Amino acid sequence: MDDAAERLRRIEEGRAILRARFGERMARTPSLADPRPRGEGPPNRHGMPREPPGQNLFAKEEWPVLEFGDQPDVPRERWRLAVDGACEAPLALRWDDLLALPQVDVTADFHCVTGWSILDLAFRGVRLEDVLALARPAAAATHLMCHGSDGYSTNLPLEEALKPDVLLVHAIEGRPVSRERGGPVRIVTPQLYAWKGAKWVSRLELMTHDRRGYWEIRGYSNTGHPWRDDRMW
């Protein structure tokens, strides 16, 4: 990639374009717009109850590991993230490129559709927004398919993908993301159920229409808002 100041300028320019295009739609998403989204948001939790309807609280040490198949072994040196599809500047990031982008820390809750939630996990990584800003989504781009190197996929509308707490995570609770957690890099989507965050993320595909991912085809909700109890279909 090009030099750091130029890259930052391109990120800022790309962010402004995306905010102009999606800001209004982002503000209308349930987690931000609902005054009382069946529990108390926004975006996740202000006061009681501390977890969305139908969820049980698990301690951090009890965090289950879930995936549909095998856990790929991706050493940092071999990790690549392709950003392609409906965009003007497709790109491929390596580990060092990711660490050279603006780093952010987000403490957020993690809600699995199977009924458990973990509160206050400390995530460190790069905003998905910044990587999309660099790729310059086409004016017609509306959705994103996130692919994992295990063959997993999950779709997001851009108004969810661009939220400031959606991260390409490389450290959790101060430690590198382990293989079982989707390391070296996974996505988290704190305002949606956890299946929307691809582990072992390898490709971000910009799309001009919606298409369902692995679990969405198999009956999980296409929206996945925990505070709306948006689980199936």
Ligand SMILES: Nc1nc2c(c(=O)[nH]1)N[C@H]1C(S)=C(S)[C@@H](COP(=O)(O)O)O[C@H]1N2
């Ligand atoms: N690549 C990939 N990402 C994935 C999955 C998967 O099977 N493969 N499962 C999803 C589901 S259903 C959940 S609930 C979370 C689980 O994350 P965890 O194993 O860290 O708890 O990862 C999501 N991301």
Ligand SMILES: [Mo]
């Ligand atoms: Mo899940």
